[in-house]
Amino acid sequence: MTYADFMNAPKRRDRAATRSALLDAARRRFAEHGFDGTGVREIAADAGVDATLIFRYFGSKKDLFDAALTAEVPEGLGEKDAGPVEFADALLKEVVLGDRAGDGGEHPLLLMLRSAGRPEVRARLHEEVCDRYLADMAARFDGEDAELRAELVGALLLGMGVMRAVVGSPVLPDADPEKVRARVAAMVAALET
Amino acid sequence: MTYADFMNAPKRRDRAATRSALLDAARRRFAEHGFDGTGVREIAADAGVDATLIFRYFGSKKDLFDAALTAEVPEGLGEKDAGPVEFADALLKEVVLGDRAGDGGEHPLLLMLRSAGRPEVRARLHEEVCDRYLADMAARFDGEDAELRAELVGALLLGMGVMRAVVGSPVLPDADPEKVRARVAAMVAALET
DNA sequence: GTCGTAAGTCATCGATCGATGACAAAGACT
DNA sequence: AGTCTTTGTCATCGATCGATGACTTACGAC
DSSP states (O other): OOOTTTTTSOOOHHHHHHHHHHHHHHHHHHHTTTTTTTOHHHHHHTTTTTTHHHHHHSSHHHHHHHHHHHSOOOOSOOOTTHHHHHHHHHHHIIISOOOTTTTTTSOOOHHHHHTTSSHHHHHHHHIIIIIIHHOOOOOOOOSSHHHHHHHHHHHHHHHHIIIIEEEEEEEHHSSSSHHHHHHHHHHHHHHHH | OOTSOOSSSOOOOOOHHHHHHHHHHHHHHHHHHHHOOOHHHHHHHHHTTTTTTHHHHSSSSSHHHHHHHHHHOOOOOOOOOOOOOHHHHHIIIIIIOOOOOSSSSSOOOHHHHHHSSHHHHHHHHHIIEEEEHHHHHTTTOOOOOOOOHHHHHHHHHHHHHHHHIIISSSSSHHHHHHHHHHHHHHHHTTTOO
């Protein structure tokens, strides 16, 4: 059923592969059911190993969650001197329209939203969104209220992610990506004084 | 400590008052820690009563959660023949800028986001957002791609709520409401073909 | 005042959860 | 081949959770 299952060859012992399988299963489970809705036994079953290994390799369920989030960050987004419209477009492609077949299918940011009940997760979400994205966005706005305008762009992009990943609205996935990009660009452009 | 505590008068027996205290405590707890992060004993302790009464009055924890969400819906939002800009402004005041001192301090929609790990909550969120708000919004757009444009407005408003209630960004609460309304109006207006 | 019904409390169950330590077995190294 | 380290498994603990049923106490009808 799971990936590790049809690897039912003699079941070689491979620390790295097991760790990776656990991380992958954790990402999927956490992405779908959130932190509280996911048990370590379910993750281990998906990965095809014993639940004990989670604690051996990661220390605790929370540490596994953190590791699953920290996994990979694309990093190289947006040119340094691009305007807000181009920057928003780059973020749009990465966070909202991105495919991400590797993970649970969602951007780590949207993955965190399924666990928004945990204060630590919200703290990390706050840090990531504000320090990482909004500050960068605000720097690309000229004139007054740059922070407010950056916040609105961030809200639009985050809201689109929530619409797709949490609310489950079928509009965005079914829409023509080029039309979406054009509409979003128009909205962001409306913020340039 | 809680409301019911300084009502430490002889502790009259009042079904309606107890039910109401439980509902209120539940709203606060669920709003802050989500469904999974909240225990029935905590809710009961906040309300100053025994946890058993939750099951007697509501049946189950899940039923209490549903009752806490269904609580009160303002209903009368937006004139029937207003355009998308006016409608978005009305929603903005209700969902994002609304004070709501009565509940846990948040709109039920944002309250649900803290429990987004539960599939049933997402289903209800989907139903509420799509059928209740987006359909209404789409009807106010002329021309093609009305659904997509309504979705983008919804994403912006929902994203603003997420920014404040989940991410915890200080920008929106600190900003001048009139400036916020003006900026949002500009973004929505940019969608009118 | 008495009595019955409804409101509140107590003890406890069964399941599930994260986590631990002892044990078995496979691969590596000499 | 023999040993030792690493990898995986099993049994189980202690806490917590939602939920149930029996018991106690207050209020209101008469």
